[in-house]
Amino acid sequence: MKILIVEDEIGISNFLSQGLQEEGFTVDVANQGDLGLQKALTEKYDLILLDWMLPKLSGLEICLKIREQNKVVPILFLTAKDTVQETIEALQSGANDYIKKPFSFEELLERIKVHFRTATHSEVLSLGTIKIDLGKRKVFQNDSEVIFTQKEFDLLAYLVKNKGTICSRNKIIEDVWDIHFEYDSGVIDVFMNAIRKKLNLTPDVPLIKTIRGVGYIAEDNHE
Incomplete structure (x- = not known):
């Protein structure tokens, strides 16, 4: 290395x-x-x-x-x-x-x-029309690649890995940022705004919902 x-x-x-x-x-x-x-x-x-x-x-x-x-x-x-x-x-x-x-x-x-603990396989996650290739660390929407920063990718992949489960802000900070002490979780909102903008996730197509006062949840069913 x-x-x-x-x-x-x-x-x-x-x-x-x-x-x-x-x-x-x-x-x-x-x-x-x-x-x-x-x-x-x-x-x-x-x-x-x-x-x-x-x-x-x-x-x-x-x-x-x-x-x-x-x-x-x-x-x-x-x-x-x-x-x-x-x-x-x-x-x-x-x-x-x-x-x-x-x-x-x-x-x-x-x-x-x-x-250095990178994925050693080509597992692909999905959320609606979004595909996440963990091995290649790439994101696709409707078969077109969307470019993410490393941390944006990590956050999106984490939420989709836990699809259907509410992920609290504290848990996201611990698991995605590897921070295990009191920390301003407002940084998560900054990255979520960037992710939603890049994927055109409007209120009509949420896919990743904000649970006020708690955190976020990724869901295929956005009715």
């Missing part, structure tokens, strides 16, 4: 590089934003660790540009920024995860392992 670290603090990048190499990963390091973007777009990585505040180009800009190229590599932000709005901004840019500095290497390693 090959990991790219984009981090301008030499001490942190060296610490992470050494630790990950000891765990058996192949590691590349870029200490400037523009160099990190160049590596991300021209080389193949299994995961990217991305600082937010970088010289030349910010981590947020890098993440957006990577997703503009439809690259689906998992991206984990490593940053001292920690407000709810900043977290939402990072996730909306296409990041898969967000870990606040300072952090323990053990926690980071476990989060990395979570993102």
